[in-house]
Amino acid sequence: MTARDQLDRPLHPWLKRLFGRLLGVSLFTKILVANGAVVALGAVAGTYLTAEHVKASPHGTHYEMMALMGGAGLALSLALNALVLRAAFAPLALLERTARRVIAGDLDARVRLGPVRDPHTEQLAKTVNAMLESLQVHTRQLEEYSVRLRELSDRVLLAQEEERLRLSRELHDETGQELSTLLLGLRLFRDAAGAPQPDLPALRAQAAQLAELARSTLDGVRVLALDLRPRMLDDLGLATALRAYVDEWSARTSVPVTYSTQPDGGPPLPVLPPTTEIALYRMVQEALVNVAKHAAASAVRVSLTTVDGALVVEVQDNGRGMTLPKSASDQAAAGHAGPSGPQAREAPDAPDAPDAPDAPDAASGLSAGIGLFGAQERISLVGGRLAIESAPGGGTTVRAIVPLPDHAPTSAA
Numbered sequence: 001m002t003a004r005d006q007l008d009r010p011l012h013p014w015l016k017r018l019f020g021r022l023l024g025v026s027l028f029t030k031i032l033v034a035n036g037a038v039v040a041l042g043a044v045a046g047t048y049l050t051a052e053h054v055k056a057s058p059h060g061t062h063y064e065m066m067a068l069m070g071g072a073g074l075a076l077s078l079a080l081n082a083l084v085l086r087a088a089f090a091p092l093a094l095l096e097r098t099a100r101r102v103i104a105g106d107l108d109a110r111v112r113l114g115p116v117r118d119p120h121t122e123q124l125a126k127t128v129n130a131m132l133e134s135l136q137v138h139t140r141q142l143e144e145y146s147v148r149l150r151e152l153s154d155r156v157l158l159a160q161e162e163e164r165l166r167l168s169r170e171l172h173d174e175t176g177q178e179l180s181t182l183l184l185g186l187r188l189f190r191d192a193a194g195a196p197q198p199d200l201p202a203l204r205a206q207a208a209q210l211a212e213l214a215r216s217t218l219d220g221v222r223v224l225a226l227d228l229r230p231r232m233l234d235d236l237g238l239a240t241a242l243r244a245y246v247d248e249w250s251a252r253t254s255v256p257v258t259y260s261t262q263p264d265g266g267p268p269l270p271v272l273p274p275t276t277e278i279a280l281y282r283m284v285q286e287a288l289v290n291v292a293k294h295a296a297a298s299a300v301r302v303s304l305t306t307v308d309g310a311l312v313v314e315v316q317d318n319g320r321g322m323t324l325p326k327s328a329s330d331q332a333a334a335g336h337a338g339p340s341g342p343q344a345r346e347a348p349d350a351p352d353a354p355d356a357p358d359a360p361d362a363a364s365g366l367s368a369g370i371g372l373f374g375a376q377e378r379i380s381l382v383g384g385r386l387a388i389e390s391a392p393g394g395g396t397t398v399r400a401i402v403p404l405p406d407h408a409p410t411s412a413a
């Protein structure tokens with residue numbers, strides 16, 4: 001142990017506190033005390049020295065003494081003020097250095113004040129540090145979000161490519177095949193019809209077969225077209241297009257769907273901008289595809305209602321449900337709900353207990369699928385938000401809330 005350590009040890013705590021107190025007074029007090037000290041020192045030393053000087057040479061005018069006193073007082077005052085101001089403004093230089101480090105990208109930089117501190121600069125340093133702390137947290141969140149966004153956009157591109165592949169395969173293998181068969185059939189028909197004595201009943205049967213083939217090809221093309229873009233949406237509006245889709249989905253999956261628009265007797269749904277309509281349509285489509293794929297539900301409810309100047313579109317199933325991330329921020333990070341997204345909780349008004357035969361014991365978790373994320377992005381792009389409520393065994397509700405345009409003209413729903 002060095003001599004310095006020995007000295008430091010007993011004195012250290014209370015001396016430090018005392019110095020801290022003294023050095024921590026405000027800039028105003030520091031300057032006041034420093035100048036007071038200079039004046040007091042000047043007065044005492046000046047009086048003493050003058051008295052001594054007068055004693056030594058009682059008959060002089062003592063100009064040299066006045067000059068000496070004045071000069072020493074001024075020098076001392078300037079030096080002390082400079083020292084005090086320098087020490088008091090040091091934290092500002094420190095703040096500036098910290099700000100430069102942050103600008104250069106060092107988000108771990110913090111203002112660390114020395115022992116000489118002014119309550120105001122200390123407060124400023126604390127506030128700056130708190131600001132940097134929150135900046136760091138937000139930056140980290142943003143980085144995580146952008147990584148996730150990049151992953152998702154990769155997956156979106158992949159999904160788009162897969163969808164194109166599916167369409168191309170469907171057009172080639174199904175529609176193309178059927179059209180080839182139709183072409184062949186028509187050639188045979190032409191040859192048979194061109195024979196010297198055509199067999200009219202056989203020709204009629206052949207024509208009926210070809211017509212049937214053309215009709216089924218047309219059906220396939222229609223389904224494909226509906227998948228790509230619901231024309232009904234442009235022609236008949238959201239409520240009717242959704243009803244058609246819901247009916248078709250229910251017939252295909254054999255899951256009964258209750259579809260409702262507005263409570264009975266309510267005003268008709270307002271006309272929405274086309275981008276909003278397509279976003280809502282795709283959201284319902286995605287939610288129903290999810291019900292078919294993941295929920296094992298025995299009943300589904302789809303509803304469109306206007307509440308407080310907003311249109312609420314809800315798809316509710318009584319299936320196996322899923323585990324949602326605990327906090328809303330998790331959900332936002334996972335891209336599955338807006339800032340006011342729901343917590344994991346039981347969906348209100350859920351239909352009675354699910355009786356799906358193939359529902360496994362464990363409900364699925366909200367995995368990093370892109371379906372719901374895509375729906376959420378779409379809805380938020382049109383100024384709305386998507387909320388998901390679900391609990392294992394408690395069904396799932398996907399709800400989009402979009403603001404209604406002011407004074408929108410109304411249309412029959």
Ligand SMILES: Nc1ncnc2c1ncn2[C@@H]1O[C@H](COP(=O)(O)OP(=O)(O)O)[C@@H](O)[C@H]1O
Binds near residue numbers: 293321322
């Ligand atoms: N209605 C639902 N019932 C139960 N689980 C669901 C339901 N909807 C979504 N999920 C769960 O949430 C996950 C994410 O859904 P989604 O984003 O559409 O992706 P994907 O359908 O491609 O898996 C699904 O994988 C599934 O586990």
Ligand SMILES: [Mg+2]
Binds near residue numbers: 369370372
């Ligand atoms: Mg999906």
